[in-house]
Amino acid sequence: MAKQVKLTATRRSGIGRSAVRKIKAQGSVPAVIYGGKTQPELLQVAKRDISNMLSRASGENILVELEIDGESGGRLALVQEVQHSPLGGDILHVDFHAVSMDEMIEAEVPLEPTGTAEGVKTFGGLLEQNVRSLEIECLPRDLPDVITVDVSHLNIGDAIHVREIKLPEGVTTSVPADLTAFSVLAPTVEEAPAATAEAPTAPEVITAKKEEPEAAAGGAKETKK
Numbered sequence: 001m002a003k004q005v006k007l008t009a010t011r012r013s014g015i016g017r018s019a020v021r022k023i024k025a026q027g028s029v030p031a032v033i034y035g036g037k038t039q040p041e042l043l044q045v046a047k048r049d050i051s052n053m054l055s056r057a058s059g060e061n062i063l064v065e066l067e068i069d070g071e072s073g074g075r076l077a078l079v080q081e082v083q084h085s086p087l088g089g090d091i092l093h094v095d096f097h098a099v100s101m102d103e104m105i106e107a108e109v110p111l112e113p114t115g116t117a118e119g120v121k122t123f124g125g126l127l128e129q130n131v132r133s134l135e136i137e138c139l140p141r142d143l144p145d146v147i148t149v150d151v152s153h154l155n156i157g158d159a160i161h162v163r164e165i166k167l168p169e170g171v172t173t174s175v176p177a178d179l180t181a182f183s184v185l186a187p188t189v190e191e192a193p194a195a196t197a198e199a200p201t202a203p204e205v206i207t208a209k210k211e212e213p214e215a216a217a218g219g220a221k222e223t224k225k
Contacts, residue, residue, distance in 0.1 A: 004063045004076075005053055009033075009043040011069060029091050033066065033077055036098035043068065043096075050091060054082065059145030061107050066096060076101060076140060099140050108133050109144055111165075111181065115152030119184035125156045126188075131181040134162070134173045142170035151182050159183035 009031065012023065023030050029047050034040035043066075053062065065074040077096035085092055099105050110133050119125035134147060149165055163177035 004065055006065045006067060006074065007045060007049060007053060008067045009045045009069070012042045012044045015042070029094060031094040031096060033075065033096040033098055035077075036075075036100065038098065041068075045094065047091060050082075050094060054091075060110065061143055061145065063099075063140055063143060064096065078105065078107070078140075101140055103139070104137050105140055105143065106135065106137050107143060109136050110146045112146050112148050113151045113182060114148045115150050117151045117154040117158075117184050119154055119156040119158065123156055124187040126185045127151060127154070128183050128185055129181070130183070131162065131175070131179060134165075134175050136167070136171050136173050138168075138171040142168060144168050144171065147171075149182060151184075154182065154184045156184055156186050 010028075012019070012030065014022065020030055023044050024047075026044075027047050028044040029050055031043040031045050032040055033043060053064075062079040064077050064079060066077055067074045075098055077098045079094065080097040081095040082091060083093040084090065111129075111131055113127065113129065117125065117127050120127050136144075136147075138144075147165065147167065149160060151160065154160065159180050160182045161177065162173065162175050162179045162181055165181060167173065
């Protein structure tokens with residue numbers, strides 16, 4: 001399940017480039033929290049804290065307990081989006097989506113195969129993954145980091161459909177049940193180029209052209225005056 005982490009945040013009032021520069025000079029990153037039953041609020045979090053949190057995350061869905069200054073209790077939120085600088089990858093902005101422990105949430109969770117398919121190991125087949133992630137619905141406490149599928153029993157021509165994937169308890173998906181998630185394809189064999197039956201042609205030998213007899217004889221005669 002997604003690990004819940006604590007993160008300290010501070011309210012901010014300034015907006016615009018000058019305010020952002022000031023926040024960065026303080027070693028912080030601008031952020032916003034929205035969703036739930038409250039209006040969106042502007043926040044800022046320490047760059048070091050958010051960087052450490054992201055580096056230790058085991059999945060794409062991060063459940064955060066935000067401790068905002070001036071509030072007695074923390075707010076539960078999902079890290080919705082993290083904007084990075086195209087040059088250097090610095091964190092520019094963080095979006096938090098407020099959630100409630102007793103309300104269903106929607107998330108996209110990676111789908112990963114485990115084991116080596118029998119058709120790949122024994123017959124040199126190719127494991128094909130058609131579904132990389134699943135759109136799921138669950139309570140925050142049931143949110144998985146990743147959904148794994150054992151593919152070791154698959155032979156050539158076998159497949160696993162979405163309906164056959166065992167989801168964690170409390171998790172459902174809206175992805176079509178008949179969609180093929182994994183399959184094992186037969187190995188492809190490249191045909192050797194067909195040999196030609198014709199014998200190789202001998203290279204043409206070009207020799208100096210012999211002088212014609214008449215031309216040689218005519219050239220030997222002298223004209224008398």
